[in-house]
Amino acid sequence: MTSPSSSPSPLTPVCRDLTALLGEHAVITDPVRLRTYECDGLTHHRATPGVVTLPDTAEQIAAIVRICNEYGVPFVARGSGTGLSGGALPREDGVLIVTSKMRRILEIDLPNRRAVVEPGVTNLAITEAVRDQGYYYAPDPSSQQICSIGGNVAENSGGAHCLKYGFTVNHVEACEIVTPDGDLVGLDRMNPGYDLLGAFVGSEGTLGIATKITVRLSRTPESVMTVLAAFHSIEQGGRAVSAIIGAGIVPAAIEMMDALAIEAAEAAVACRYPEGAGAVLIVELDGPEAEVARQFEQLEEICSGAFELRVAEDAVERAAIWKGRKSAFAAVGRISPAYIVQDGVVPRTSLGRVLAAIDELSAEYGIRVANVFHAGDGNLHPLVLFDDAEAGAGERAETVSGRILDLCIEHGGSITGEHGVGVDKSRYMPKMFSEDDLDTMQLVRCAFDPKSLSNPGKVFPTPRLCGEVPGIRKGVHPLVESGKAEQF
Numbered sequence: 001m002t003s004p005s006s007s008p009s010p011l012t013p014v015c016r017d018l019t020a021l022l023g024e025h026a027v028i029t030d031p032v033r034l035r036t037y038e039c040d041g042l043t044h045h046r047a048t049p050g051v052v053t054l055p056d057t058a059e060q061i062a063a064i065v066r067i068c069n070e071y072g073v074p075f076v077a078r079g080s081g082t083g084l085s086g087g088a089l090p091r092e093d094g095v096l097i098v099t100s101k102m103r104r105i106l107e108i109d110l111p112n113r114r115a116v117v118e119p120g121v122t123n124l125a126i127t128e129a130v131r132d133q134g135y136y137y138a139p140d141p142s143s144q145q146i147c148s149i150g151g152n153v154a155e156n157s158g159g160a161h162c163l164k165y166g167f168t169v170n171h172v173e174a175c176e177i178v179t180p181d182g183d184l185v186g187l188d189r190m191n192p193g194y195d196l197l198g199a200f201v202g203s204e205g206t207l208g209i210a211t212k213i214t215v216r217l218s219r220t221p222e223s224v225m226t227v228l229a230a231f232h233s234i235e236q237g238g239r240a241v242s243a244i245i246g247a248g249i250v251p252a253a254i255e256m257m258d259a260l261a262i263e264a265a266e267a268a269v270a271c272r273y274p275e276g277a278g279a280v281l282i283v284e285l286d287g288p289e290a291e292v293a294r295q296f297e298q299l300e301e302i303c304s305g306a307f308e309l310r311v312a313e314d315a316v317e318r319a320a321i322w323k324g325r326k327s328a329f330a331a332v333g334r335i336s337p338a339y340i341v342q343d344g345v346v347p348r349t350s351l352g353r354v355l356a357a358i359d360e361l362s363a364e365y366g367i368r369v370a371n372v373f374h375a376g377d378g379n380l381h382p383l384v385l386f387d388d389a390e391a392g393a394g395e396r397a398e399t400v401s402g403r404i405l406d407l408c409i410e411h412g413g414s415i416t417g418e419h420g421v422g423v424d425k426s427r428y429m430p431k432m433f434s435e436d437d438l439d440t441m442q443l444v445r446c447a448f449d450p451k452s453l454s455n456p457g458k459v460f461p462t463p464r465l466c467g468e469v470p471g472i473r474k475g476v477h478p479l480v481e482s483g484k485a486e487q488f
Helices: 010-023 029-037 058-071 121-135 149-155 196-200 234-246 259-269 289-302 313-325 328-334 348-365 391-411 426-432 435-448
Strands: 051-053 074-078 094-096 105-109 116-119 172-178 186-190 208-216 221-232 253-258 277-286 308-311 338-342 369-374 379-386
Touching: 010 051, 029 051, 051 338, 058 074, 058 172, 058 186, 058 208, 074 149, 105 121, 116 121, 121 149, 149 208, 172 196, 172 338, 172 391, 186 196, 196 289, 221 234, 221 289, 221 313, 234 277, 234 289, 234 348, 253 259, 253 313, 259 313, 259 328, 259 338, 259 369, 259 379, 277 289, 277 313, 328 338, 328 369, 338 391, 348 369, 348 391, 379 391, 391 426, 426 435
Parallel strands: 051 094, 074 094
Antiparallel strands: 105 116, 116 208, 172 186, 172 208, 221 277, 221 308, 253 277, 253 369, 338 379, 369 379
């Protein structure tokens, strides 16, 4: 560890205690090394952490949090740093707790279809550990090779196969967590009473830090069929998606990419999608062999308007089809110096109208938008492309990005499907929720974290009940005063 600057710092005693706890090798204060942790995958939000810690155990995390409580210092947990909402953005006046060293698979219990893992274990590592036994872990974010389970729990991550199999919350059976005051407690889905585990998953680090996660394992399906359908226009592809769902087919995944996203993927990974496609649809069917065969017959008929239909013959061809989609976010870096990833949701029936409106915004502001999305559940991932060296381009991109979220809300959707709110979308929360809604959410947060030390400044547009400044409420909350809620 390098020592803090010679001028007195509020973090000096904190660093002293952290070093005594962890050793110099696990406490970072060097300004150059700190910059490694200044952002997550959404790089246009940046802040250099005051100090970074690299704990090895849950007990060390609990002790770090107790030190933060002693000095009234905020703390933020970070896993692999692949988040896309600024959820792990550090505090310049606080401690960043990095869980990436905690990457042991502690137990695999196949009879009960469970695995117990530490938060730094990568998503894909769980599947790799049980694949030979005929099991896998179903949630599969595009970053599954590097994203960590702790971060997946914090953000309630989804992925291409969440249409059929659900999000992280549907596959987490229990969590050991460090509460915001430094206690180690267990949350289990089987416990009676309040669903505290359900509240914790997706709380974006505002209710504590997961230190041990019990996940559900799924049986590998008997048959898997991956199909790529190429259409001349995205409108044709959208109609096919509606028809597939309308026919009662529930594929494991339905993904769509427009022409600009395809161009980026070709430049990055040479995925060799059909030339001239205005949109490609990737549909994956899985389940009993007879069921998959019947669904494929229906799919062929529904996609009769496609000018090319490819069916993967084996795992290698399946991986080749998915390669372009899985690399889409990073791939746009080949065709644009900078970009913003968005994460809105609309009803499937509104896909066509919203995509047309995004095209109009693109033309109005002179900002290109590449569309990649989980078409089956209407989860859009518009990639707003701009040149950060061009004066005003970043501001125009931010405007387009925000107006896309407005479109999602106007059409009865949501500002996020799986990336979380973080700092990036917190200002849009009042457009979705009333003041009473937001206050009720904050009451839940304050029950866990009355000092507002655990990942403060995330999710909520303005702090309300926990003493953060600025706060728009003073004194006792009306719900508390009326006896309808408790504030701890």
